[in-house]
Amino acid sequence: MLTYTFCHIKGISCTAEKRLWDGGIISWDDYLKNNKRFFSYKKDQFIRKQLEISKIALEADSIDFFFSRLSNEQQVRVYPHFKNKMVFLDIETTGLSIKDDSITTIAIYNGHTIKNYINGQNIWNFIGDITKYSILVTYNGTKFDIPFLKKFFGINLNLFHIDLCHVLHNLGYWGGLKECERKLGIQRQIEGIDGVQAVQLWSYYKNINDNSALKQLILYNSQDVLSLEHIIIKAYNKIMKDCPVSNNISLTKQPSLL
DNA sequence: ATGTCCGATGCTCTATGATT
């Protein structure tokens, strides 16, 4: 998995990495045991040293090592190795303005269970729960979810972050979460609700005590975090598609919302 | 030595797409 990645090393781009793969150098050990030189002596020595350090970093589960060396769109590569430290996150709000609007609900999903947080009920439990994880996965969280969370809770979430919006852009997928899901062939359990309706559902709950509206909002919020897991797997497979051995990881069974 | 080509990197600047 991560041992098939070379583009975290300075001087090796994705195209250079593909040349290695095509030349039969698939894993770090393939490179280290190989006598044929793909680069100049100096560069080759540097790469060997970096691969030895990479092995130690992987052994030590150093997320920081790989995150700091991989470009934003390539950080998805850590998914198989570090998925037990990852959490998918999505928030709902009363609108788009960070100045005027507030968080209504938060959903997080760790690959096994979904947790929901509701403003006015249990929302402050979020802070304690989120610190159990190391990597946050969002869609457009850089510009939306994270600034809202920062303002609402008044703290910086000290987590590594993968924004699948940028990852998909880099893979040529544009058009928002729902549109990208459609293009990727991802099926939702809950259909027919969008962000605007999510705002309305919250106001029904708040203004006329409509508990079924809240329930619907939570389901919608939960669906979005489940979709993020679908997307990261699709993105991972696309990013690694040229690697001769590691492609096609698949989705394990997700919790049912219905 | 010298020239040329190629790949990788690193700036600056601007337009834009995404969230509820």
Added chain:
DNA sequence: AATCATAGAGCATCGGACAT
């Protein structure tokens, strides 16, 4: 509708590989 981080373009630079 409000907002702004980022991708992408354009450009310069640097080092390696290779031919002459």
